[in-house]
Amino acid sequence: MARQQRAEESRRRLLTAAAEVFDERGFALATLTEIHNRAGLTKGALYFHFSSKEELAEAVVEEEATWYQEVDVSGPPMQVVIDLSHGFARALLQDVRIRASTRLVLENTYTQTDGASHRAWAERLAELMALAQATGDFRPELDPGAVSELIVGSFLGVQTLAQLFTRRADLEARVTLLWQALLPGLVPASRLARFAPGGSPRVWASVEVE
DSSP, rough: OHHHHHHHHHHHHHHHHHHHHHHHHOOOOHHHHHHHHTTTTOOHHHHHHHHSSHHHHHHHHHGGGGGGGGOOOOOHHHHHHHHHHHHHHHHHHOOOHHHHHHHHHHHTTTTTTTOOOHHHHHHHHHHHHHHHHTTTTTTSSSSSHHHHHHHHHHHHHHHHHHHHHHTTTTHHHHHHHHHHHHHHSSSGGGGGGGTTOOOHHHHHOOOOOO
């Protein structure tokens, strides 16, 4: 049991160190030597868990799905769509693993990435908007699937500019502005007042910008 715990701890330290290096340098410039040194482990310990930089990057990307679990999805479907985008923004601010995963996916510089995590997010948004459409909170002439991909793409662009311009210090405001611009085209005018483009108060309650 002690050996298993040490192995799990070593793997966790390697993933954290890899996320930090990938976030700082991207996939191409990251080296396994820097990663295992930052983790305080030997090269042998690294290769015990991961056979290559590609495998390590894939493991970091797989961690991105965890941010969904932190978002309260009990509200009206269209508000949940908004809150999920703010939840992702919060995850980017708080968790280096999410930042690293997002950078790896967007760079698309290693062979295993296929955007599965972002596809899953788009599919979830499409499901929610279909529910909102059934209750009159989403325009009937729009295709939830197509709109979901537009939202994911728009968010990725917004967070990229926030990183470039302010190191994401104003990411909350940028995501809010995105929804202020999008909502009138997605929700019938008579229903707009029901939704908060800034997200539900609980979404941003615990955010600490690094």
